[in-house]
Amino acid sequence: MIKLSDEYKKIINLLNKSKGLGTRPGLDAISELLRLMGNPHKSLKYIHVAGTNGKGSTSAFIASILMAAGYKIGVYNSPYTSKINEIIKINNKEISDPQLLNIITYISGLIEANDLDNDSLPTEFEIITSAAFLYFLQEDCDFVVLEVGMGGRLDATNIIPCPEIAVITPIGMDHMGFLGETIEAIAYEKAGIIKAQGTVVSSYQEKEALEVIKRASKEKEAFLKTVDNNNISIKEELITWQTFSYKDYPSLRITLLGKHQRENAALAIEAIEGLINNGYSIGRKDIYDGLIRATWPGRFQIMRKEKPIFIRDGAHNIQGAQALYHTLNYYFPGKKITFILGFLKDKAFEEILSVISTMSKKVFLVTPNSPRALSAEELEKVAKEYFHEVYIIKDVAKVTEEVMNQANEDDIICAFGSLYFIGELEM
Missing domain, CATH: 3.90.190.20 (Mur ligase, C-terminal domain)
Structure with missing residues (x-):
């Protein structure tokens, strides 16, 4: 059992005021909150990750490669299991209780001082997301690997401007009550993170989902690259690691196990190549080093x-x-x-x-x-x-x-x- 600090107990008390709002898709409330905060989200560079499965692992691979290249990387995942700090990290280090308390106290003060009506009151997730933006800006992160909470189009994380790369992991049937009852409807929500003239990389998708992603990319005049799983070849598969090749990258090694993790790593490589094409300095050695160092608790x-x-x-x-x-x-x-x-x-x-x-x-x-x-x-x-x-x-x-x-x-x-x-x- 985790022992909670006095600071963390204060954080929970402040957030409990927004508990009753539950899950509320839409960007109006977080847009108003971030406006009151000075729009910290507009001053950061993002790799935005949506999808049904593999978001966390793919984010971990991308962040680890960027850290190997010497960048300071903020990572925002969801949900948290024991403490909010788990999902707000810089270079794999969680935000401290005092830092989080300071930011949540500041945000709570803004909400109270501006007497927001019920429709403008932010949910707990929107408050935490806004806190992450401010923290990453305060700490001068080079990139933020930003994982969508649910869906994409109306998810609080989609308030960001056009990301450096939009990443879409495999899409399947999940959260149907919010996202729709068909793979096409769910893909439409996930593809909502695609922005005008952006760069998009997608994993292998079912035909129906891929068509939605292609259509969204064309409408937004975004460049789309998809992973070809035929370019992945397994070399070694042990209980401690697996070694595989992807395109012209021979003998890549990861400690995350399973065929799906090879595919997540390939998607991460495509995202990194997109950053390289956009002018960022990332070497082949960084890709190899980042992949082997990547960890993601709770995935096999x-x-x-x-x-x-x-x-x-x-x-x-x-x-x-x-x-x-x-x-x-x-x-x-x-x-x-x-x-x-x-x-x-x-x-x-x-x-x-x-x-x-x-x-x-x-x-x-x-x-x-x-x-x-x-x-x-x-x-x-x-x-x-x-x-x-x-x-x-x-x-x-x-x-x-x-x-x-x-x-x-x-x-x-x-x-x-x-x-x-x-x-x-x-x-």
């Missing part, structure tokens, strides 16, 4: 290498579950996996269960620490249709201990689902 992360092996993964939608299934099947062919699962209510959890049901020995269910959580009891009703052994663990903090106590030496344990519980797991 092997937390315990000795038996029983323990893995955690942030797969929380059908595409993520499919990628996890293939990765587990590659490294542990024929093994029955013990899963620990926890999801939010808006996820396609029944489809996810069906994907993993053929490889599962038993499942343990938890309720993530989120107001949007699907309770373990609700999940149990569906899980019993797919698995013979289903158990509920009430205390997320003790889930690792309880499962390990029941495990045999040869078991493979994999916890996945909502980042709100994945982030709390410790060994």
Whole structure:
């Protein structure tokens, strides 16, 4: 359990005033807030990353390469699991509690002093996003790798001017209640980060999603480059790293595992090449060094290498579950996996269960620490249709201990689902 400082408790008290606004797509409120702050977002350079899966990993690869090239890099991800500080970092160092408190206090004062009407009151996410902009400007970052929270077109992060590069990772079915019920509708929202005369790089996409991205790029007169997965060739795939080639980059090495991570790394390379074409100094060695140094907790992360092996993964939608299934099947062919699962209510959890049901020995269910959580009891009703052994663990903090106590030496344990519980797991 993380011990919270007095400063951090004050931050939470200030943010609690905006809790009731929930998720509210649109840019009007954050635009007004940033105007009151002097528009700090307009003085930064961005790599803007949208998509359904792989945003965090791709952002980590891009940021690591830029750091290897000597740039000072701000990174903004979401959501946070335990503390807001996790998602606001400069060169991999989280913002401190005193720094965050100072900025949140300043923003809260502006909101109160200007007596904003209800439609102009910013949500918690909009306040945190604005705080990140101001922090990155105060610290004189060379670039900000900015990950979209949800969607793209109406996401608070899309208030920025034209980024140096707009990056679109694989698009799939997620957040349908907000983004639409078809792949085309979701792709339309993701492609909303494309701006006039900008540069766009996209991963391999389903045909319907790619057509939407192409159309948006043409309408905005933006240059579009897509990753050709046929240019990726695997050389070595171990439990500690994988080595592969992409285009004219032989023997690239990354410690993030799985086929999808090779594709995320290739997308990062395309983004970096876009920056190079725009005149920024980044060498081939920086690309190699940055890729091998990149880390992203909770993405097929092997937390315990000795038996029983323990893995955690942030797969929380059908595409993520499919990628996890293939990765587990590659490294542990024929093994029955013990899963620990926890999801939010808006996820396609029944489809996810069906994907993993053929490889599962038993499942343990938890309720993530989120107001949007699907309770373990609700999940149990569906899980019993797919698995013979289903158990509920009430205390997320003790889930690792309880499962390990029941495990045999040869078991493979994999916890996945909502980042709100994945982030709390410790060994």
